Amino acid sequence: MEIDELTPAEARIWRAFARGDYVDFRTGPDDDPADGAAWGPERTVRARVLRTLLLDGPRASGEIPSLDLSGARITGGLHLQYATVELAVRLKNCWFEEVPRLYAARLWEINLSESVLPGLIAHAVRVDGVLRMTRARFTGLVRLAGAEVTGSLYLEGARIDAPDAEGPVLQLNQAALGADLWAPGLRARGPVRLTGASVTGTVHLKDAVLDAPGRTALDAQSLVVGSSVTAGCLDARGTLDFRGARVPGTLELTHARLSCPGGIALRATSCVIGELWLFGDGRIEGALRLRRARIDSLSLDPDLVPDEVYLNDLTYGALVPQHPAERRLQMLERDGDGYVPYSYEQLTAAYRRNGDDDAARRVQLAKLRRHRRTLPWYGRVWGRLQDAAVGYGFRPLRAGAWLLSLLAAGSVVYALAPPPALKPGEAPDFSPVFYTLDLLLPIISFGQETAFAPEGPYQWLSYALVLMGWLLASTVIAGVTRSVSRP
Structure with missing residues (x-):
């Protein structure tokens, strides 16, 4: 491509290229390239001219060419x-x-x-x-x-x-x-x-x-x-x-x-x-x-x-x-x-x-x-018992609260209505507190439970205390075992 084939705008770019000079066609700081489709020939350049410059443009001795x-x-x-x-x-x-x-x-x-x-x-x-x-x-x-x-x-x-x-x-x-x-x-x-x-x-x-x-x-x-x-x-x-x-x-x-x-x-x-x-x-x-x-x-x-x-x-x-x-x-x-x-x-x-x-x-x-919540009904029931009793082992003081509550209730009832002795001449002195503890604690024996036998509704209360004692002991053991086994 010869320089006489170029428009004035292209010729200006061609001459600046060899020296790496900057060519600016803008007319002011508010010149917006979004309006470029309406720009006239004084700032229009054919892409093939730029391609020719980039691939085989003129060089000047001692200068670094660039398209700027x-x-x-x-x-x-x-x-x-x-x-x-x-x-x-x-x-x-x-x-x-x-x-x-x-x-x-x-x-x-x-x-x-x-x-x-x-x-x-x-x-x-x-x-x-x-x-x-x-x-x-x-x-x-x-x-x-x-x-x-x-x-x-x-x-x-x-x-x-x-x-x-x-x-x-x-x-x-x-x-x-x-x-x-x-x-x-x-x-x-x-x-x-x-x-x-x-x-x-x-x-x-x-x-x-x-x-x-x-x-x-x-x-x-x-x-x-x-x-x-x-x-x-x-x-x-x-x-x-x-x-x-x-x-x-x-x-x-x-x-x-x-x-x-x-x-x-x-x-x-x-x-x-x-x-x-x-x-x-x-x-x-x-x-x-x-x-x-x-x-x-x-x-x-x-x-x-x-x-x-x-x-x-x-x-x-x-x-x-x-x-x-x-x-x-x-x-x-x-x-x-x-x-x-x-x-x-x-x-x-x-x-x-x-x-x-x-x-x-x-x-x-x-x-x-x-x-x-993912367990079958019997698993959910057992889980609720452990949760209520000791918070799955993370609330151990809750077991003590349950024990004291049941002990207090049983002691009051049996103090007001002491059960008769099985062998009156051989029975120890009756203690409502230790009798209730005998019912609640399935392993420890104070000799009260075997010496006295409640009657009527008080017998059903003793059954309930024994059952609660076993449930409480089972949940405590399960919860404590879970808690201790945790890192």
Whole structure:
């Protein structure tokens, strides 16, 4: 292509290219690239001219060439698939008529910040530097599946508005980023896909809005992050799916608003996470699934826990902040898997690690009461007796209260109506207290029960005291055995 074939705007870019000079067609600070379709020929550039520059543009001795352009209307398709471009490409504040095609291209730095594009096709692209699309606006799919970026991918403040498109509007599945995915304030109308992606640094999604009602707003299955995922104040309409993700640092969802009514708001099953933060003034509408996850520290506000949770085989080291056992137990009662003994054991262990043995005992008592509801009727009856008598071994003083109450009642009755002696000449002096103890305690004998025989209704009272004594002894032994056998 010869320079005399170029328009004045293209000739200006051509001359600046060899020296790496910056070309700015903007007319003022309020120049909005969204109006680019109406820009005139004085700032219109053909995409094939830019392609020629990038692949075989002029060079100047002692200068570093680059394409550094702002405020241009780029017509036609910028097709660089399979190309190798060993220079910086900066097309900022531009308006693109067609979707750029960078499939399997190898580039150095590429900057599309604040530009307006109908989409981007860049599967398997390799960028030996950073890929910057700060505050860019897309009206179609952004395809970066399998992309390899040695530096960071910048999407802060970017807008992707393609709710009716087929497939995720931002595709980063199997992408490999050598630094960070920097996307605070990202707005995506449609699903975002990060399945199988690898991010050496941090994924930043603070203040992002992911709008995909009834679908998966963020598909991050098997995502591997070197540091953390920060998504404070995230607004997600649709499912957040972190199944199988590996986040050694923090998965932060503080003050996040997760909304998927009738579906799953957050799925983090089979994950390995350093710290999961779910607290603040946000909300969770939809189910919370943490099955088989391994979390070192779970920061969970009980007020954020939705009505439907799934916690089977969830393992965590610490549970913060510290709350009374009754507040935490509400979460276990909502488990969609029903009675899950492992969940109660995890909560018990968390309280014990914090030194709160009383809360740990309350959790164990709640576990036994929940288990009782799964038993046949005779098991439920026996369980209720153990619970009433000694609180399944966690309320041992209750046995003493029962014993003293029955002892007092029997002593008063038999003091008012002493039973006759079986052998009047040989019987010891009658003691209503020790006689009642003889009836209540099935092993110890004070010689009163064998010497006196009540008659009529008092005989039925003695039978009742003997029966209550055996029941009380059995429940005490069962409860104490259970309590002692516990670590």
